[in-house]
Amino acid sequence: MKAYIIRRLLYMVLTLFGASVLIFGLYALTPGDFVDNNPKLTDERKAELKQMYGLDKPVVERYFVWLGNAVRGDFGYSLQYQQPVTSLLSQYIWNSFLIASASTLFTWLIAIVIGVISATRQYSFFDSAVTIGAFAAMSFPSFFAGLLIIKFFAVDLGWFPPGGMITTGSNATGLAYVWEVIDHMFLPVLVLTMLGVGSLTRYFRTNMLEIIRQDFIRTARAKGLKEKTVVYKHALRNALLPAITLLGFELPALFGGAIITEKIFNWPGVGQLYMQAFSLRDYPLLMGFTMFLAILTVVSNLLADLLYGVADPRVRLK
Amino acid sequence: MTNALLTIDHLQTHFFTPSGVVKAVNDISLRVREGETVCIVGESGCGKSVTAMSVLGLVAEPQGKVVGGDIRFDGVDLLQLSPLEKQQLRGNDIAMIFQEPMSSLNPVLTIGEQIMEPLWEHLLLSKKEARAKAIELISLVGIPRPEEIMNAYPHQLSGGMLQRIMIAIAISCNPRLLIADEPTTALDVTIQAQILDLLREIKETYNTAILLITHDLGVVAEMADYVVVMYAGKVIEEGPVLELFSNPRHPYTRGLLQAKPVIGQRKKRLNSIPGQVPNLIGLADSCYFHDRCESCMSVCRLKQPELKQIDDGHRVACWLYEEESGLA
Structure with a gap:
């Protein structure tokens, strides 16, 4: 087990090294940079700035300078904000994490419950309705669903604020502040949940249907166990196993931000920050954030594999 | 003679598939007495397992359904029980073991x-x-x-x-009845013998009745008190084990017994029954075995023979023996 973890950690370092080459290479090879982008600057001023930011050096040298700093946890300064990338990210990432974690929680809960019910009553009215509903929810583009929901709940009914994270000009503190954020979170979380729940429901339904046809379910029934025990103890536990791998992919998504949804609801998340950095070619910020996601992906994959071992006895002992 | 513990009467279990109705169990009657071992023998796909699943109420719905007949366990009609009563019966009064332990x-x-x-x-x-x-x-x-x-x-x-x-x-x-659905098929031979010994021990210690489903005549010879031979969803011959092995009547039963290797007799080739079990969808009104039967007569293609008593406890469904009673 120890040797396995050490080997996996070594692979992780190699993977991340490859990822860093790709990430830096792609951004460095894109023509134009933060300085070229600004038409108000004179040529002399541009040359001066490029020297200051180190943009005049050869690509390979720039890569190793960047990598050397990155290894020490320093991803450089955002050109646009003139702040360290790490502190900038930590300001925005938690906002994204807030809505992403809430919607992930709801998505999984709803998907598991609906998936199990519709699998145990395959081809019933409920099952057909859910299958069609899941398809419909999946097919909505997020900008359309978002705007529609703003129109209904914020404009027509006036139940929830249409955007932002706090009410403009509000100085609420303590519990009042928490309530305000929850009030603002509601609509973006609703959109994200709606978009995610379809595919996950179908996933759980298929998994459950497959498990429920297995021999050991027949044994459980032949033992005279209650149908509830058969479904929730014997079937669901087995159906949840492959979902652990899926959970591994969710972790980067929790911090990755939802670009379109955040934009529509004007949520100060990292997705919006990322979009802005793109249009201004704020490369240090872009590279830092992409690298951060790469690290998260690799770590969560390792975590998922280890968790799988805990949950499935057949993997545990190998 | 002790009382019947399980009585199956004219049981019909059908599967409704897109290509037609499969009559997996087509008018089966059998009896298991207390402490008795009854074997159901037959080729794959002849309805042995479905009969067992019908007893426990485990036929996969909604495709499969018991459409006729009744099943009585100790006088109680199992088909009339509520889901809760069925659940309390399963594993408690009637238990089951399956083919694939893995x-x-x-x-x-x-x-x-x-x-x-x-x-x-x-x-x-x-x-x-x-x-x-x-x-x-x-x-x-x-x-x-x-x-x-x-x-x-x-x-x-x-x-x-x-x-x-x-x-x-x-x-x-x-349990008072143990249903064993090909319990040794997936195991190697030495383990098979051990499992059969164990089943016999249990039967003797607890006086448990056993309904054993198998296609292995060796297992039948070793375990059974009474044998029921099934073909294409029907019972074609039944009788006490000794009688059936020494005096098989139905051409199918004879074929099965000849297909079995006998120790001490070395043959170039084992006998085999030509052909396969017919497709159970849309069967015509004939003897279902007629196209594989070596003594097929014209009446066999037209009408289905009924299960008739020919000796004490020995019953067979074949036109060959109807003649004696002056029919056909």
């Missing part, structure tokens, strides 16, 4: 947990009592180090051991 146990639960489940459910034992009883059951079915086995998972045990565990689960609530 896939019949839940891979993520410990062996102990799976043995204790019916004890909690039916005998309402406490965790501690159930644990003691489970350990007792594991040693009863001949597995050493029961405490260790309690915490093991199915993938850590061999097929033979898993089938013993399945038997331990099946007998945990002292």
Whole structure:
């Protein structure tokens, strides 16, 4: 087990090294940079700035300078904000994490419950309705669903604020502040949940249907166990196993931000920050954030594999 | 003669598939008396397992359905029971073991947990009592180090051991009837003999009636008191084991017995019955065996023979023996 973890950690370092080459290479090879982008600057001023930011050096040298700093946890300064990338990210990432974690929680809960019910009553009215509903929810583009929901709940009914994270000009503190954020979170979380729940429901339904046809379910029934025990103890536990791998992919998504949804609801998340950095070619910020996601992906994959071992006895002992 | 424990009368179980109705069990009647071992023999796909599943009410709905006949267990009509009553009966009065021990146990639960489940459910034992009883059951079915086995998972045990565990689960609530659906088919020969010995021991100790489903005539000879031969969803011959083996009447039963190797006789080729079990969808009104039968007559293609008594306890459905009673 120890040797396995050490080997996996070594692979992780190699993977991340490859990822860093790709990430830096792609951004460095894109023509134009933060300085070229600004038409108000004179040529002399541009040359001066490029020297200051180190943009005049050869690509390979720039890569190793960047990598050397990155290894020490320093991803450089955002050109646009003139702040360290790490502190900038930590300001925005938690906002994204807030809505992403809430919607992930709801998505999984709803998907598991609906998936199990519709699998145990395959081809019933409920099952057909859910299958069609899941398809419909999946097919909505997020900008359309978002705007529609703003129109209904914020404009027509006036139940929830249409955007932002706090009410403009509000100085609420303590519990009042928490309530305000929850009030603002509601609509973006609703959109994200709606978009995610379809595919996950179908996933759980298929998994459950497959498990429920297995021999050991027949044994459980032949033992005279209650149908509830058969479904929730014997079937669901087995159906949840492959979902652990899926959970591994969710972790980067929790911090990755939802670009379109955040934009529509004007949520100060990292997705919006990322979009802005793109249009201004704020490369240090872009590279830092992409690298951060790469690290998260690799770590969560390792975590998922280890968790799988805990949950499935057949993997545990190998 | 003791009373009938399980009585199946004119049972019909059909499967409704897109290509037509499959009459998997087509008018089957049989009887299992207390403490008796009845074997159902037949080729794959002749409705043996579906008969067993119908008894337990485990036919996969909505495709499969018991459409006619009745099943009585100790006088109670099983088809009229509510789902709750059926559930209380399963594993308690009637228990079942299956063909594939490797896939019949839940891979993520410990062996102990799976043995204790019916004890909690039916005998309402406490965790501690159930644990003691489970350990007792594991040693009863001949597995050493029961405490260790309690915490093991199915993938850590061999097929033979898993089938013993399945038997331990099946007998945990002292059932009066044990249905064994090809319990030895997936095991190698030496293990087969051990499992059969174990079943016989259980039968003798607890006076459990056994309904044994198999296609292996060796198993039948070793275990059965009474044999029912099935073909294409119908009973074609039945009788006490000695009578049936020494004096088989139906051409299909004869074929089966000739297809079996006999020790001490070396033949170049074993006899085989040509052809296959017919497709069970849209069968014509004929003897279902007629196109494979070596003594097929014209009447066999037109009408179905009925199951008729020919000797004491020996019944056969074949036109060859109808003539004697002046028919055809």
